Amino acid sequence: AQSVTQLDSQVPVFEEAPVELRCNYSSSVSVYLFWYVQYPNQGLQLLLKYLSGSTLVKGINGFEAEFNKSQTSFHLRKPSVHISDTAEYFCAVSGQNTGGFKTIFGAGTRLFVKA
């Protein structure tokens, strides 16, 4: 069975500082990995995805993530955050299971960017 663990429920950070949001997954099959962002009162928006190939994936708004198969991790990073990055971030994994192709979401990490 697949599972996703976002290791931090909240991450406060000062503007222009770097940030890393951590995500670990478990799966017995090859997976696709995703990060979504949810701004207040909005739906989720795809930030970036790993399907295959290069383990470093670049997304929108200056975010990037690195797929580490040996550590089963897909951490999200940004070298310098802005106030406007304040949002909730969700890690998700998709893979083939006995019940079909399923996507599982983590519980989310709230990023607070302070001035």
Added chain:
Amino acid sequence: DADVTQTPRNRITKTGKRIMLECSQTKGHDRMYWYRQDPGLGLRLIYYSFDVKDINKGEISDGYSVSRQAQAKFSLSLESAIPNQTALYFCATSDQDNYGYTFGSGTRLTVV
């Protein structure tokens, strides 16, 4: 216009009432999903449909039903609403390769 449109955006209903949440999409995707979001729990899958004649239960389908009226329309019903169904509900679509979801803006449902 949004790719995935949910109506209503907000709804307050009483315990025991039947309510329908609607979703329509212009993405041309075959796959549609209903998720529920609760604080600290992330998104949990209620129902999903891979084409018009295909309906599948997700992890929390009890108390809910769905209808796939057309490729572009997928509605979620609460037959007899109860307070613990108070949540934010999202509709999403994906293509056959599942290269990521497109979400609607959500429906905030409050059952009193």
